[in-house]
Amino acid sequence: xxxxxxxxxxxxxxxxxxxxxxxxxxxxxxxxxxxxxxxxxxxxxxxxxxxxxxxxxxxxxxxxxxxxxxxxxxxxxxxxxxxxxxxxxxxxxxxxxxxxxxxxxxxxxxxxxxxxxxxxxxxxxxxxxxxxxxxxxxxxxxxxxxxxxxxxxxxxxxxxxxxxxxxxxxxxxxxxxxxxxxxxxxxxxxxxxxxxxxxxxxxxxxxxxxxxxxxxxxxxxxxxxxxxxxxxxxxxxxxxxxxxxxxxxxxxxxxxxxxxxxxxxxxxxxxxxxxxxxxxxxxxxxxxxxxxxxxxxxxxxxxxxxxxxxxxxxxxxxxxxxxxxxxxxxxxxxxxxxxxxxxxxxxxxxxxxxxxxxxxxxxxxxxxxxxxxxxxxxxxxxxxxxxxxxxxxxxxxxxxxxxxxxxxxxxxxxxxxxxxxxxxxxxxxxxxxxxxxxxxxxxxxxxxxxxxxxxxxxxxxxxxxxxxxxxxxxxxxxxxxxxxx
Ligand SMILES: *Cc1c(COP(=O)(O)O)cnc(C)c1O
Numbered sequence: 047x048x049x050x051x052x053x054x055x056x057x058x059x060x061x062x063x064x065x066x067x068x069x070x071x072x073x074x075x076x077x078x079x080x081x082x083x084x085x086x087x088x089x090x091x092x093x094x095x096x097x098x099x100x101x102x103x104x105x106x107x108x109x110x111x112x113x114x115x116x117x118x119x120x121x122x123x124x125x126x127x128x129x130x131x132x133x134x135x136x137x138x139x140x141x142x143x144x145x146x147x148x149x150x151x152x153x154x155x156x157x158x159x160x161x162x163x164x165x166x167x168x169x170x171x172x173x174x175x176x177x178x179x180x181x182x183x184x185x186x187x188x189x190x191x192x193x194x195x196x197x198x199x200x201x202x203x204x205x206x207x208x209x210x211x212x213x214x215x216x217x218x219x220x221x222x223x224x225x226x227x228x229x230x231x232x233x234x235x236x237x238x239x240x241x242x243x244x245x246x247x248x249x250x251x252x253x254x255x256x257x258x259x260x261x262x263x264x265x266x267x268x269x270x271x272x273x274x275x276x277x278x279x280x281x282x283x284x285x286x287x288x289x290x291x292x293x294x295x296x297x298x299x300x301x302x303x304x305x306x307x308x309x310x311x312x313x314x315x316x317x318x319x320x321x322x323x324x325x326x327x328x329x330x331x332x333x334x335x336x337x338x339x340x341x342x343x344x345x346x347x348x349x350x351x352x353x354x355x356x357x358x359x360x361x362x363x364x365x366x367x368x369x370x371x372x373x374x375x376x377x378x379x380x381x382x383x384x385x386x387x388x389x390x391x392x393x394x395x396x397x398x399x400x401x402x403x404x405x406x407x408x409x410x411x412x413x414x415x416x417x418x419x420x421x422x423x424x425x426x427x428x429x430x431x432x433x434x435x436x437x438x439x440x441x442x443x444x445x446x447x448x449x450x451x452x453x454x455x456x457x458x459x460x461x462x463x464x465x466x467x468x469x470x471x472x473x474x475x476x477x478x479x480x481x482x483x484x485x486x487x488x489x490x491x492x493x494x495x496x497x498x499x500x501x502x503x504x505x506x507x508x509x510x511x512x513x514x515x516x517x518x519x520x521x522x523x524x525x526x527x528x529x530x531x
Pocket of ligand 1: 123124125184185186187217219220261265290292293314329331
């Protein structure tokens, strides 16, 4: 399975295409007559000189070592690593979208603006928010934009609120975004049921608190049943409620953050609405706000006006209270197109069905696995759940090695050691796109590993052995990365 770097295939003069001779009359003039010496290379670049077959084989072999959603289940937490229909990729790849330029005159791209406007309206309807900006490029970026909106809101009222409350089960981006936006982060412990502790919340909410950030269901997969009470406590103290929308696929079509009295939220279009992710982007994290926060949205705001019979879409920059610009142009257009296409393909009924399947799949896995591993929170869970590998840890096998052994069986591992409130956490989100057959295979593999831990622990201890890269010394691998493999 070993595959050298493409540069190692290089042989001087070997090439993939034959280019015609340059036929410019002044082709012998020195390059320096066109480009300043300062900018000219002193040495030839070391590009691989390879043939077409070298390139095709190299990348085909590399792709075979890869694991992705086109290969199998990818049960990482809240990340909603679901299979994304290829039709959405095809649509985003159409020439009429792909060859647009963001500097084109608005009048020439009315169709595209209509799509973006439509997406904005769908997201507002799905979430129960009043207005949506499509600009942020990720969930974390949406959080940051949302928190700047909250900050601006209080500044405009002359209120000095410096703190943001974040539950201990929150995703790491929540406290990071709050800190980036200049707030002090206050952590609130979950209660024994894995939910926000109402009594503790009452104690820490005061006139310094700008917002509470929450995802619902939370990162334990548990629905915060007291959400209306939580909203009331925060609102009564003059604070706002921020909704982390990473778990939208657990409630879409059934419940809306807007109706739960959240004031600001972000979506993760690349999680819930069909964009393959995990390789670092591009993503999209639209932000939804309630009416009173509209003036602070980033510029430009996409607006619509009627001129006689005609509807015209345009970018509105005249927003004196806006937090300003947060992204070049208008956001990650191709991701927005895929989300629009996904929503239109599924329709309202389809979105509800995907929620049902996400919840059904997670609960199926939970029921099948809860006797083999510990289930620290017994509450009903929605689209994801957390197991603990404590029993196995006592037998000498940490959650890390269970995850690694799954790789030997050709499956991807759940998130481990998150959320931090669970020891030896293994957090599983199968998503709505996995079939009963795939789920059963995952259960069977987890049970085999559990048995191995009792009978042949060295197999699990030394895993993985069957992957292109075998078990690594993780510290050494991070300090001295060997990229040859
Ligand atoms: C993924 C995730 C985020 C961050 O979103 P990115 O798009 O990765 O920046 C925030 N909160 C939760 C719960 C998430 O799962």
